[in-house]
Amino acid sequence: MNAVDLENLRKTFVLKRGGLFNRTTTEVVAVDGISLAVKQGESVAFIGPNGAGKSTTIKVLTGIMRPTAGAARVLGLVPWSDRSKLAYRIGAVFGQRSQLWYHLPPNDSFELLARVYNLPKNDYLKRRNMLIERFGLAPLIETPVRKLSLGQRMRAEIAASLLHSPSVVFLDEPTIGLDVVARQELRDLIREWNREEGVTVFLTSHDAGDIESVARRVIVINHGRVVLDDKVSTVRRKFLRSKIIGARFEELPGEINLNGVTVLKRSGYAIKLEVDTELTNMDVVTAAILHAGRVADITIEDPPLEDVIAHIYGQHNTKYAQASK
Amino acid sequence: MKQMNELRKYLWIARISARSNLSYVGDLVGRIVFLATVLFIFLKLWQTTFGQTGATHLGGLTLTQMLWYLTITEAILMSAPKVAQLVDEDVRTGALAMQLVRPMSYGWYRLASALGERYVRFTVNLLASALVTFLLVGPLPAAAGGLVLLAVALPLAFLLDFLGNFWVGLAAFWLEDTSGLLLIYSRGVLIIGGAFIPIDLYPPAVQPLLRWLPFANITSGPAHVFVDPNGGDLLALLVRQLAGAVVLGALVLLTYRAALRRVFVNGG
Numbered sequence: 001m002n003a004v005d006l007e008n009l010r011k012t013f014v015l016k017r018g019g020l021f022n023r024t025t026t027e028v029v030a031v032d033g034i035s036l037a038v039k040q041g042e043s044v045a046f047i048g049p050n051g052a053g054k055s056t057t058i059k060v061l062t063g064i065m066r067p068t069a070g071a072a073r074v075l076g077l078v079p080w081s082d083r084s085k086l087a088y089r090i091g092a093v094f095g096q097r098s099q100l101w102y103h104l105p106p107n108d109s110f111e112l113l114a115r116v117y118n119l120p121k122n123d124y125l126k127r128r129n130m131l132i133e134r135f136g137l138a139p140l141i142e143t144p145v146r147k148l149s150l151g152q153r154m155r156a157e158i159a160a161s162l163l164h165s166p167s168v169v170f171l172d173e174p175t176i177g178l179d180v181v182a183r184q185e186l187r188d189l190i191r192e193w194n195r196e197e198g199v200t201v202f203l204t205s206h207d208a209g210d211i212e213s214v215a216r217r218v219i220v221i222n223h224g225r226v227v228l229d230d231k232v233s234t235v236r237r238k239f240l241r242s243k244i245i246g247a248r249f250e251e252l253p254g255e256i257n258l259n260g261v262t263v264l265k266r267s268g269y270a271i272k273l274e275v276d277t278e279l280t281n282m283d284v285v286t287a288a289i290l291h292a293g294r295v296a297d298i299t300i301e302d303p304p305l306e307d308v309i310a311h312i313y314g315q316h317n318t319k320y321a322q323a324s325k
Numbered sequence: 326m327k328q329m330n331e332l333r334k335y336l337w338i339a340r341i342s343a344r345s346n347l348s349y350v351g352d353l354v355g356r357i358v359f360l361a362t363v364l365f366i367f368l369k370l371w372q373t374t375f376g377q378t379g380a381t382h383l384g385g386l387t388l389t390q391m392l393w394y395l396t397i398t399e400a401i402l403m404s405a406p407k408v409a410q411l412v413d414e415d416v417r418t419g420a421l422a423m424q425l426v427r428p429m430s431y432g433w434y435r436l437a438s439a440l441g442e443r444y445v446r447f448t449v450n451l452l453a454s455a456l457v458t459f460l461l462v463g464p465l466p467a468a469a470g471g472l473v474l475l476a477v478a479l480p481l482a483f484l485l486d487f488l489g490n491f492w493v494g495l496a497a498f499w500l501e502d503t504s505g506l507l508l509i510y511s512r513g514v515l516i517i518g519g520a521f522i523p524i525d526l527y528p529p530a531v532q533p534l535l536r537w538l539p540f541a542n543i544t545s546g547p548a549h550v551f552v553d554p555n556g557g558d559l560l561a562l563l564v565r566q567l568a569g570a571v572v573l574g575a576l577v578l579l580t581y582r583a584a585l586r587r588v589f590v591n592g593g
Contacts (some may be wrong), residue, residue, distance in 0.1 A: 013591065059422075062425075062426045062450065063424065063425060063426065064422050064588065064589075064592070065588070065589055065591070066427050066589045066590065071515045080589060083425065084428055085425060087427055087428035088428055090426070091424075092426045094423055097418065097419060097423055099418060099424075099426075099427075100340075100422060103345055104341065104345060108341055108345075111337070111341075112337065112341055113427075114332060115334045115337045116334055116339075116427055116428060117332070117428065118330045152491070287436075
C-alpha cells in the first residue's frame with residue numbers, strides 16, 4: 001500500500017466577478033491532471049511557484065478539499081470521505097497557520113491532542129517525553145505559544161503533529177519566515193524523523209534548502225501539472241551542466257579566458273567562475289587556474305538548487321507558452 | 326466506548342478552557358467596581374420608578390427582587406465568551422478548515438471551550454455582583470432555593486447563547502462582515518431578552534412571543550426563577566429552552582453543513 005496515490009487529480013475553482021446584473025464567472029484550473037505515487041517511508045518535496053497548485057493538492061490529500069475529478073488515496077483511504085479514519089494516521093503542519101492553541105503552553109496542547117487522538121496515557125507520556133527531548137522543547141514547554149518565537153513555535157508544531165505517531169506527515173511550507181539557524185534545525189529534525197522513524201514526509205516549499213536537506217525525491221509542479229518527478233541528486237545532475245569554482249590566490253591572479261568559462265566575480269586575490277561542462281573540461285579549467293597564480297584555496301561546487309528549479313520552471317513555461325499559442 | 330472517548334475529549338477541552346480563564350479571578354476587584362457602578366444606577370432608576378408609581382411590586386417583583394434579578398442578568402451577560410468573533414476569525418483565517426485534519430468536531434470543540442470559559446466567568450461575575458447587591462439592598466428571601474433552580478436553568482441558557490453566537494460566526498462564510506449581525510443578536514439578548522426590564526413589564530400582547538424567543542430564555546428566564554423560585558416556572562422555562570435549542574440547533578447544523586460544503590469546494 002502506498003502512502004499517497006493520485007490519479008489524474010483535477011481541481012477547478014469558479015471565480016465570480018461583478019455586481020448583480022453583470023456577473024461573470026471564470027473557471028480557474030488549479031490542478032490539471034496530477035498523477036503520482038509516494039511509497040511509505042519516502043521523503044518527497046512537492047515544489048512549484050506561487051499558484052502552481054501545491055497547497056490545493058495538500059488540501060485534497062488531507063481531506064479539506066474535494067477534487068473536481070480524479071482519484072486520491074492516502075494510506076489506501078479516500079481523504080474526503082474517510083476523513084475521520086484518516087485523521088488518526090496523518091499529521092499536518094501548515095507553516096502559515098498555527099494549529100497549537102495560542103494561549104496555552106505546548107504541554108497543554110500536547111495533553112489536549114492526546115485526548116483528541118485517544119492516546120493511552122502511558123504511551124502518550126513516553127512519546128511526549130521523547131518528542132520534548134528530540135525537539136529541544138524542555139525550556140519552553142510551559143510557555144504559552146503566543147510568547148514563543150517563530151522557530152520555537154514551529155518545532156512545537158511539528159512535534160505536536162508527530163505525537164500520535166502518524167504514518168504520513170504533510171508539511172506545507174514549514175520553514176517559512178524562519179531565520180537560517182532555526183530553519184536548519186527544523187530541517188535536521190524532519191530528516192531524522194523520516195530516516196529513523198520511517199514517517200513518510202510530503203513537504204511543500206519554496207526554499208531549495210528545504211528540498212536539499214530533507215527530501216530524496218522532488219516533484220515539481222507548475223500550472224497545475226507535474227513537470228518533473230525525480231531524485232534530488234539526479235535533478236541537479238541532469239538539469240544543470242555548470243559548476244561553480246571559487247579560488248583564492250596568494251598573489252594577484254592573471255586573466256583566465258577560456259571558452260565555456262564565465263568570470264562571475266573578481267575581487268582582489270579571489271575569483272569565482274562558472275564553468276559550462278558541456279563546452280569545456282574541468283581539468284582544463286583547473287589547469288588554467290593553477291597557471292594564473294599561486295593558489296591558496298580552491299572549491300568546486302554544484303550551483304544552488306534554486307537555479308536548477310528556476311531553470312526547470314523556465315523550460316516548462318516556454319513549452320507551456322508555445323503549446324498555448 | 327467510542328462515545329465515552331469522545332465525551333472525555335470534549336470534557337477535557339472544557340476543563341482546559343476553564344483553567345486558562347482562571348486569570349479572570351484576578352480581575353475580581355475590577356469586576357466589583359464596574360458592577361457596583363452599574364447596579365447602583367439600576368437601583369436609583371428602580372427606586373425612582375417604584376416611588377413614582379407607588380407600587381410595591383412591578384412585574385411581580387419587589388425592589389429587592391428587581392435588583393437581584395439584574396444581578397443575575399448582568400452576571401450572565403458579562404460572562405459571554407466571544408464565540409461569534411472566534412468563529413468568524415477561524416472562518417476567515419482558514420483555521421476552521423485546518424481543524425478538519427484532526428479527529429475532532431469543530432462545533433463540539435467550540436461548545437466545550439465556550440462552556441468551560443463561561444462557567445468560570447459567570448462564577449466570578451456572580452460573586453462580584455452578589456456582593457454589591459447584598460450591600461445595596463440586603464439579602465434575597467429564599468435565595469438558597471433560587472440558587473438551585475438557577476443552577477438547573479443555566480446549562481441550557483448557555484447552550485442557547487452559544488448556538489446563537491456560533492450561527493452568527495458561521496455567517497462569515499457568506500458575509501464580508503458579521504459585526505452587524507452580531508450587533509442585532511446581542512441587542513436582541515439585551516433588549517427583547519429582558520436583561521434590563523423583566524418580560525412581565527412589556528406589553529401583554531407581545532409577552533408570549535418574547536418568552537418563546539431564545540433571547541429571554543438566556544437571561545430573563547434564569548434570573549426570574551432565581552428571584553421568584555417556582556417549580557412550575559422552572560419547568561416551563563426548561564421546555565422553552567429545550568424547544569429553542571432544538572430549533573437553533575437544527576439551524577446551526579444546516580448552516581454548518583452548508584459551510585463545510587464551501588470548505589470542501591474552496592478549501593477554506
